[in-house]
Amino acid sequence: MTRRNDKRDILVATAAGLFWRRGFTVTSLAHIAAESGIPLGNIYYYFKTKAELARGVADIFVAETEDMLTSIVEADQDPRKRLLLLIEKLSHSLKSRVENGCPIALGIRDFRHESPEAAERAAEVFSLLIGFIGRELGRTGIRPSAALGTARNALAEWQGGIMLAHGLKDATVLAESFRRMERLLVPIRG
Template sequence: MAKQNEKRDVLIATAAGLFWRQGYTVTSLADIATHSGVPLGNIYYYFKSKAELARGVADIFITETEGMLVEITEADQNPRTRLQLLIEKLAQSLKSRVEHGCPIALGIRDFRHESPEAANRAAEAFSLLIGFIGRELGRSGIRPSTALSIARNALTEWQGGIMLAHGLRDPTVLAESFRRMERLLMVARSRS
């Protein structure tokens, strides 16, 4: 059973990378088979369709986001420090985001037509981030509705920065977005 789960995980990880670098639509199950080393016919043992595989990829987004937030939460109790740690964690992927864009945003967009369930699942990663930022701002004394608005603005800054930096192939654009995101959260925290 462990070997079966291992192959399933390899297929999902391979699909995630290919969907991100090539795009969901142009990536075929044959591409995934070739890059994963799992014979094409065996893919159907684990996934009945590419749309079902997209759901597995969306689950990765959730698992990784939850893991990052748990790590941040366990690292420090101070809401200000937690928000700073979040920005630092997000900034660690600057190079790959400039090169390929945001895998979560691309997944949401690309999965929407063939696998709306996977698109909705991928979008939960953004909801987790917004919820985390909002809660930490709330712990700083900011009203819940204001905290939610600031959290959405921070995520919008990050995603917009990724989009523009990717389009222009300019990492300084995303670095600037992280600084604006940090200022947004600092100003919000200083109001409390």
């Protein structure tokens, strides 16, 4: 028998995928019920509104990012290696980003009207990434204001690369963005 949290997790994961592929506005609770295999009436036991479901999706974005950053910190002490590992982990979803865009950016945009709380929660992912990059750059000796600017530039490179690669349906565009991020964050020392 499936436990309550299992069904809740299934609904959130299903919603996340549908919001990403189809869009938040056009995805109905009926779509989520059909895709998840959980009857529509049962969804209301876990989520009263689609906005509540959006908050659950945003929570997944934050939790997965926190888990990724924790695994990077635990993997190596060297800040340059941590930054390279971050780029590597971000590049693992290259194909799906080219196909569908960035689920986080789309969530922020799409949730903003019906669920501003979910949009703000999803935006925390970008703050987490900027903070992580800035701290690691600071550990290399870069002054805090420069580290913060560079962290924002790196995130803008990643997001711009996703958008352009998605629009052009060309994975090489995003691969090039990852190479530019690497040069920005871990320049070759002479």
